[in-house]
Amino acid sequence: MYRKNEGADSEHRMKTGKLFVLSGPSGVGKGTLREHALNNAPNLKYSISCTTRKPREGETDGVEYRFISHTKFQEYISQGLFLEYAHVHEDYYGTLKSDVMSELEAGHDVLLEIDVQGALKVKEIMPEAVLIFVAPPSVEVLTQRLTGRGTESSSSLEVRLSNALKEIALKDKYDYVIVNDDLDSACEELKKIIL
Ligand code: 5GP
Numbered sequence: 001m002y003r004k005n006e007g008a009d010s011e012h013r014m015k016t017g018k019l020f021v022l023s024g025p026s027g028v029g030k031g032t033l034r035e036h037a038l039n040n041a042p043n044l045k046y047s048i049s050c051t052t053r054k055p056r057e058g059e060t061d062g063v064e065y066r067f068i069s070h071t072k073f074q075e076y077i078s079q080g081l082f083l084e085y086a087h088v089h090e091d092y093y094g095t096l097k098s099d100v101m102s103e104l105e106a107g108h109d110v111l112l113e114i115d116v117q118g119a120l121k122v123k124e125i126m127p128e129a130v131l132i133f134v135a136p137p138s139v140e141v142l143t144q145r146l147t148g149r150g151t152e153s154s155s156s157l158e159v160r161l162s163n164a165l166k167e168i169a170l171k172d173k174y175d176y177v178i179v180n181d182d183l184d185s186a187c188e189e190l191k192k193i194i195l
Contacts, residue, residue: 017043017109019100019126020194021119024134025164026089027146029180033134034113036187041194044109047099050076053091056151065093084114084121089159093118109194116167119174132193133174137181139165 022037024030038046050066052073061067068076073092076082083101085094095112103110112122122129136142142164146157171177176193180186 015107017104017107019104019110019112019122019129020044021112021114021122021129021131022134022190023114023116023119023131023167023174024180025136025142025167026152026160027142027149027164028134028136029145029183029186030113030134032183033178033180033187033190034111037111037190037194040191041109043107044111044194045103047095047103047110047112049093049095049112049114050082050085051091051093053093083125084118086115086117086121088115088117089156089163095122111194116170116173120170123173130176130193131174132176132178132190133171134186135168135171135177135179136164137179139168 022030022034034046038044048062048064048066050068050073052068052070053065055061055065055067059065059067070092073085073094076094076096077085081096081098082094083097085092093114095114095118100110100112112118114122116133119131123131136145143161146152146160146164152160178186178189
């Protein structure tokens with residue numbers, strides 16, 4: 001028997017993946033949490049962002065980020081290629097729509113690691129996205145971690161710390177908040193949310 005709108009219904013029933021968005025201040029341990037989640041959730045794909053930031057030592061184009069020029073970034077904006085983009089710290093960062101949509105449509109879950117401005121934009125466009133904020137146990141601990149990491153100049157460190165306070169103030173807008181006091185427990189918490 002033929003049912004009206006069958007095509008549209010079956011399209012709706014198509015299994016698509018879930019979108020997870022991880023945010024938190026610089027130095028809170030998002031990188032480690034992300035790696036742990038990717039190693040433990042086989043269906044989870046990481047979306048590699050574009051940035052105008054220069055690569056740090058040991059970073060490779062196409063692995064941590066797609067490192068692109070300001071001109072290219074502006075081109076992508078005018079072509080409407082970004083799902084979201086934001087000016088974070090001192091550079092531009094953006095998520096390509098095509099990367100996320102193709103993985104979701106293939107039935108994979110997708111993980112974005114983006115800042116608070118970007119995360120809130122994604123939630124507006126895709127309310128079903130699951131927003132996860134990683135918070136430090138205290139601002140003092142975060143300062144120590146960020147200073148100890150030794151990846152930033154003193155001016156960049158200052159910007160990152162002042163942005164950290166602004167980001168932490170918005171954590172209640174997230175679906176989940178993980179306090180990264182103990183790394184192993186934080187990893188387990190994230191895995192549970194994703195799986
Ligand atoms: P970093 O320079 O330390 O790699 O990243 C700086 C900040 O930019 C981090 O908070 C990171 O989550 C954020 N970020 C990375 N990629 C994106 C993106 O595509 N969009 C937005 N809005 N933020 C991003």
